[in-house]
Amino acid sequence: MIMLRPTPRQDALERTYWNYVARQELRLQCCTDCNRYRYPPAPACPDCGETDAEWRPLSGKGHVVAWTIFHRSYFPNLPTPYAVVSVQTDEGPLLVGNLIGASPSIGLPVQVLFEETRFDDGTTGSICQWKPLAPFHSSSTEHRNEPQSNL
Structure with a gap:
């Protein structure tokens, strides 16, 4: 059964993520300088300030x-x-x-x-x-x- 869901936001930064998801690929933006993943996508790395990034598979x-x-x-x-x-x-x-x-x-x-x-x-x-x-068996007592x- 296909469920009706809210339309995802697809601004200029998010569009690439959704294009990969449409191809059933999980990829995230990653800084080419310090190798830190950026999620949500951003115009610059929050760690080093580098603007260059590539979309790497997870x-x-x-x-x-x-x-x-x-x-x-x-x-x-x-x-x-x-x-x-x-x-x-x-x-x-x-x-x-x-x-x-x-x-x-x-x-x-x-x-x-x-x-x-x-x-x-x-x-x-x-x-x-x-x-x-x-299969996973939690040792927690959560309800x-x-x-x-x-x-």
């Missing part, structure tokens, strides 16, 4: 460092509840997306999942989501179905 793997369950509807066509996770990629940058097919847990190993979707402006495309990398936030 492995698409990481682990959950924060999560929340949305019980309130912010978008009329997106059914609740749904899990939103902050993922620290293996390369370092933090990316946020929905967690598909698992209850959220800190430390959960995940991999990117490109979801085909229809946007509310009538266009179609892909978005970056997350799914469990392998997974309570409206709790670690973001």
Whole structure:
């Protein structure tokens, strides 16, 4: 089932990210001088000030460092509840997306999942989501179905 989602912002800096996602590639802007990833994309590196950058591929793997369950509807066509996770990629940058097919847990190993979707402006495309990398058993005592936030 293709879900209707809010149209992503695609300004001059973000457009390249979304073009790669449409091809099911996870790439982020990276400074050619100090090798620091820039996310969100920026005109200059926040560490060294260099303006040159290239879009480097990421492995698409990481682990959950924060999560929340949305019980309130912010978008009329997106059914609740749904899990939103902050993922620290293996390369370092933090990316946020929905967690598909698992209850959220800190430390959960995940991999990117490109979801085909229809946007509310009538266009179609892909978005970056997350799914469990392998079965994971948390040692935490978190209550997974309570409206709790670690973001």
